[in-house]
Amino acid sequence: MTGNAETMLAPPDEAGIAAAVSAAHAAREPIAVEGNGSKRGLLRPVQAARTLSTRGLTGITLYRPAELVLSARAGTPIPEIEAALAEKGQHLIAEPPDTRALFGSDRPATLGGIVAANLSGPRRIAWGAMRDHVLGIRFVNGAGEVLRSGGRVLKNVTGLDLCKLLAGSYGTLGVMTEVTLKVLPAPQTQATIGVRVADVAAGVRALAAGLGSPYGVSGAALVPAGASPGGPAETVAFLRIADFAPSVAYRTARLAEDLAPHGEVRIAEEAESRALWAAIRDALPLGPSAEEAVWRVSVRPSAGPGVVEAARAIGGRAFLDWGGGLAWVAGPARAEAHDAIAAAAAASGGTCTLFRAPESLRLAVAVLPEEAPPLAAIARRVKAALDPAGILNPGRMRAGF
Amino acid sequence: MIALPAPKPEILARREEIVAALRALVPGDGVISDATRLKPYETDGLAAYRQVPLAVVLPRTTEQVAAVLRYCHGNGVRVVPRGAGTSLSGGALPMADAVVVGLMRMNRIIDIDLDDRFAVVEAGVTNIGITNAVSGDGFFYAPDPSSQLACMIGGNVMMNSGGAHCLKYGVTANNLLGVKFVTIEGEVIDIGGAHLDAAGYDWLGLITGSEGQLGMVTEVTVRILRGPEGARAMLAAFKGTEIAGAAVDAIIASGIIPVALEFMDKPCIHACEAFAHAGYPLDAEAMLIIEVEGSTEEQDELLARIKAICERFDPISLKVAESAEQSLAIWKGRKGAFGAVGRISPDYLCMDGTIPTSELPFVLKRIGEMSTQYGLAVANVFHAGDGNLHPLIMFDANDPDSFRRAESFGADILRLCVEVGGCLTGEHGVGVEKRDLMNVQFTARELDQQRAIKTAFDPQWLLNPSKVFPLEGDPVPQAAE
Ligand SMILES: Cc1cc2nc3c(=O)[nH]c(=O)nc-3n(C[C@H](O)[C@H](O)[C@H](O)COP(=O)(O)OP(=O)(O)OC[C@H]3O[C@@H](n4cnc5c(N)ncnc54)[C@H](O)[C@@H]3O)c2cc1C
Numbered sequence: 104m105t106g107n108a109e110t111m112l113a114p115p116d117e118a119g120i121a122a123a124v125s126a127a128h129a130a131r132e133p134i135a136v137e138g139n140g141s142k143r144g145l146l147r148p149v150q151a152a153r154t155l156s157t158r159g160l161t162g163i164t165l166y167r168p169a170e171l172v173l174s175a176r177a178g179t180p181i182p183e184i185e186a187a188l189a190e191k192g193q194h195l196i197a198e199p200p201d202t203r204a205l206f207g208s209d210r211p212a213t214l215g216g217i218v219a220a221n222l223s224g225p226r227r228i229a230w231g232a233m234r235d236h237v238l239g240i241r242f243v244n245g246a247g248e249v250l251r252s253g254g255r256v257l258k259n260v261t262g263l264d265l266c267k268l269l270a271g272s273y274g275t276l277g278v279m280t281e282v283t284l285k286v287l288p289a290p291q292t293q294a295t296i297g298v299r300v301a302d303v304a305a306g307v308r309a310l311a312a313g314l315g316s317p318y319g320v321s322g323a324a325l326v327p328a329g330a331s332p333g334g335p336a337e338t339v340a341f342l343r344i345a346d347f348a349p350s351v352a353y354r355t356a357r358l359a360e361d362l363a364p365h366g367e368v369r370i371a372e373e374a375e376s377r378a379l380w381a382a383i384r385d386a387l388p389l390g391p392s393a394e395e396a397v398w399r400v401s402v403r404p405s406a407g408p409g410v411v412e413a414a415r416a417i418g419g420r421a422f423l424d425w426g427g428g429l430a431w432v433a434g435p436a437r438a439e440a441h442d443a444i445a446a447a448a449a450a451s452g453g454t455c456t457l458f459r460a461p462e463s464l465r466l467a468v469a470v471l472p473e474e475a476p477p478l479a480a481i482a483r484r485v486k487a488a489l490d491p492a493g494i495l496n497p498g499r500m501r502a503g504f
Numbered sequence: 505m506i507a508l509p510a511p512k513p514e515i516l517a518r519r520e521e522i523v524a525a526l527r528a529l530v531p532g533d534g535v536i537s538d539a540t541r542l543k544p545y546e547t548d549g550l551a552a553y554r555q556v557p558l559a560v561v562l563p564r565t566t567e568q569v570a571a572v573l574r575y576c577h578g579n580g581v582r583v584v585p586r587g588a589g590t591s592l593s594g595g596a597l598p599m600a601d602a603v604v605v606g607l608m609r610m611n612r613i614i615d616i617d618l619d620d621r622f623a624v625v626e627a628g629v630t631n632i633g634i635t636n637a638v639s640g641d642g643f644f645y646a647p648d649p650s651s652q653l654a655c656m657i658g659g660n661v662m663m664n665s666g667g668a669h670c671l672k673y674g675v676t677a678n679n680l681l682g683v684k685f686v687t688i689e690g691e692v693i694d695i696g697g698a699h700l701d702a703a704g705y706d707w708l709g710l711i712t713g714s715e716g717q718l719g720m721v722t723e724v725t726v727r728i729l730r731g732p733e734g735a736r737a738m739l740a741a742f743k744g745t746e747i748a749g750a751a752v753d754a755i756i757a758s759g760i761i762p763v764a765l766e767f768m769d770k771p772c773i774h775a776c777e778a779f780a781h782a783g784y785p786l787d788a789e790a791m792l793i794i795e796v797e798g799s800t801e802e803q804d805e806l807l808a809r810i811k812a813i814c815e816r817f818d819p820i821s822l823k824v825a826e827s828a829e830q831s832l833a834i835w836k837g838r839k840g841a842f843g844a845v846g847r848i849s850p851d852y853l854c855m856d857g858t859i860p861t862s863e864l865p866f867v868l869k870r871i872g873e874m875s876t877q878y879g880l881a882v883a884n885v886f887h888a889g890d891g892n893l894h895p896l897i898m899f900d901a902n903d904p905d906s907f908r909r910a911e912s913f914g915a916d917i918l919r920l921c922v923e924v925g926g927c928l929t930g931e932h933g934v935g936v937e938k939r940d941l942m943n944v945q946f947t948a949r950e951l952d953q954q955r956a957i958k959t960a961f962d963p964q965w966l967l968n969p970s971k972v973f974p975l976e977g978d979p980v981p982q983a984a985e
Pocket residue numbers: 135136137138139140141142143144145146157177178200201202203206207208211212213214215216217219220222272273274275277278279280456457458459460496499
């Protein structure tokens with residue numbers, strides 16, 4: 104398993120990564136791939152004697168603010184990238200969560216890790232996911248070959264898009280060594296409208312009204328009463344507007360007016376708004392205890408309340424982001440609880456990821472929903488096309504894969 | 505001309521049997537096999553290439569598509585998927601031994617959900633058809649290729665098409681939620697749905713832009729968005745392309761993300777003005793069309809900021825639309841750019857490379873030099889915010905030498921795009937047109953990796969043959985020449 108790996112390799116460059124993978128390929132020896140290893144509890148544990156880390160590959164290699172592109176080596180810590188962008192008034196579009204608090208880890212996520220997990224935050228509802236902004240990658244496939252896909256320009260449809268395939272593949276198809284992202288100007292300011300609603304379903308309706316308005320809502324979350332241990336006893340829908348100051352003032356006022364029929368409205372100005380969305384981004388409202396499991400469930404927004412119900416039924420709790428379409432759930436780390444949450448996701452055609460749990464549970468259940476047999480067959484062939492010896496993160500996403 | 509492999513004689517010999525089998529699978533008038541009715545399918549938007557297919561099948565259901573593909577797979581028959589046939593890269597060009605599977609009869613809107621903000625449509629629904637179905641409620645489908653009246657969402661998915669507004673709203677890939685995918689083996693797989701995040705591999709991302717190489721798409725779930733309160737354009741004309749490029753940089757650096765930021769060079773301005781009488785300044789070397797969104801006050805505020813920025817670059821003319829009508833007038837020339845060039849020269853090749861925007865002045869200078877060298881006129885329109893160039897190379901189709909020069913000129917432009925850090929195609933796809941240039945952008949190993957992924961989906965390489973990948977590397981041997 105990753106945490107107790109006997110040998111840790113952290114080469115200083117791409118050639119070193121390629122050499123390590125080549126050697127493992129030749130020897131048919133599995134390796135666990137990681138960035139900063141901030142994810143010891145991620146998905147399923149990998150059975151591998153060696154761990155290969157990209158943490159030695161750091162540094163921003165290209166940043167052109169006027170062209171809206173940034174490239175960095177895969178091991179570059181996310182906070183370093185965010186700081187460089189902030190200096191030029193720009194930001195990471197997908198607003199990826201900082202999961203250090205949630206997982207009690209002290210190392211920041213790396214660029215490669217965030218992309219490999221395709222982890223996006225609140226802004227995803229308006230501006231797209233991490234994978235939407237990966238313009239190019241360099242990676243080492245399972246045979247140790249250094250390859251590229253995409254490039255460093257904003258529009259590119261040349262050849263198959265392996266960037267998207269590798270984003271969200273949790274290191275099972277290749278080891279990314281460098282990633283190029285589209286970035287955007289950060290809005291000048293922001294404000295948040297909080298609507299006190301009667302229940303979760305009413306809250307999702309308020310969010311739908313906001314997202315269906317012409318005011319460019321860039322965050323839409325719902326924190327039900329009792330979602331946080333010791334948290335507020337009210338159910339509140341939050342809608343963020345971020346733009347130039349005059350626009351924020353105008354749109355917030357208009358939207359607040361439109362939302363008044365949904366419940367009592369309060370407006371949080373910039374500082375409070377920023378703090379609120381940082382907490383939602385990082386799933387802080389859940390405040391799970393050390394023994395609890397955490398799930399991330401993606402459904403159609405109107406199915407969000409059903410997931411909250413399911414969370415309550417297992418003795419857990421949940422809050423919603425993405426207009427209701429993303430449920431963060433905390434509850435007892437038991438197989439029955441997992442099955443209930445997975446079933447609630449499946450009931451609306453959505454998906455569920457066991458985000459954090461003790462190893463015993465992660466080994467006992469399907470941490471991701473199974474794919475239909477014809478797709479699973481294609482998945483095995485695609486995996487073999489990129490990693491012929493099956494050495495990269497075996498078992499990370501699915502048992503025996 | 506780009507080489508096409510010789511058809512498989514054993515397939516040509518079985519033509520009647522194949523047509524009969526397809527008729528059993530798609531009854532009624534769903535199979536076309538007589539020469540006159542096959543003719544309209546012989547080409548796509550890259551009209552210089554023509555080839556009448558073995559037969560055309562027009563299924564009405566996913567089950568029929570699956571049955572046709574299963575039959576073709578079982579019988580070693582190649583398949584060319586087709587939407588509206590507007591591909592500018594020859595992506596939908598038939599092969600003599602291939603069956604064209606056209607989805608234009610699958611044109612139903614299946615579901616619209618305004619609360620959850622998605623629409624499910626069949627692959628043969630036109631791009632504009634989606635927006636038309638939701639615009640009454642103030643919603644729209646964001647990617648807007650200029651061909652949107654004709655092109656179909658299935659084709660958009662397979663080309664990952666863009667549009668004038670993708671700087672803000674993204675391209676097709678950024679606006680998709682799911683597809684119904686049919687493999688060459690005839691399996692029907694639902695990928696994605698009405699939710700945002702996939703758990704597991706991002707199949708949707710891999711399929712988008714795969715140019716019919718991996719399978720067919722029969723249904724598409726797209727995100728629909730509420731439109732802004734309004735939008736308005738301005739026009740800014742400059743004395744030099746470098747100056748216009750610097751103005752673009754300054755606008756982006758100011759933190760404004762215009763919904764559209766279009767660039768035209770002098771020949772293009774002249775062509776469009778002659779056609780549309782939009783009041784474009786004829787003495788300008790470069791012109792920008794910049795559009796912003798919001799309430800009237802917000803538009804005023806943003807346009808004033810952009811105007812102030814442009815004023816720092818010694819503009820020849822600055823015209824801010826005062827009304828929606830004036831805005832339309834500004835757009836009129838740009839929207840008709842291809843048609844306008846078509847009036848000067850009946851035949852033109854529309855290129856589609858992308859470059860880092862900082863390379864624009866250099867690239868335009870080189871294109872000008874090449875234009876002299878090849879003796880062919882060129883007009884440039886350009887999505888300035890994202891570096892996607894559309895040089896329109898004018899030639900005379902009745903003069904084979906002129907066409908040959910136009911093709912070489914185009915290839916040189918695309919090589920230049922790659923050289924300066926860009927790519928061969930920003931939105932039109934590789935198709936047959938850029939197939940042999942793939943070696944310029946990718947190493948042999950990189951192409952082999954992509955081929956291996958295609959093989960994982962299409963083991964016999966029956967889907968959309970002779971496109972995208974240079975022929976010499978086909979893992980499945982082609983018929984002898
Ligand atoms: C389902 C899930 C569960 C999580 N559980 C935890 C947890 O228990 N504890 C915790 O601290 N954080 C957890 N996180 C948070 C998440 O792992 C981190 O925020 C971030 O993704 C880790 O960044 P990292 O650089 O440390 O990468 P890692 O955590 O080291 O790697 C994340 C994944 O990406 C792969 N990867 C990393 N770098 C590369 C690369 N260059 N190329 C290819 N693949 C690469 C790894 O193999 C791994 O599968 C979880 C995230 C998800 C999506």
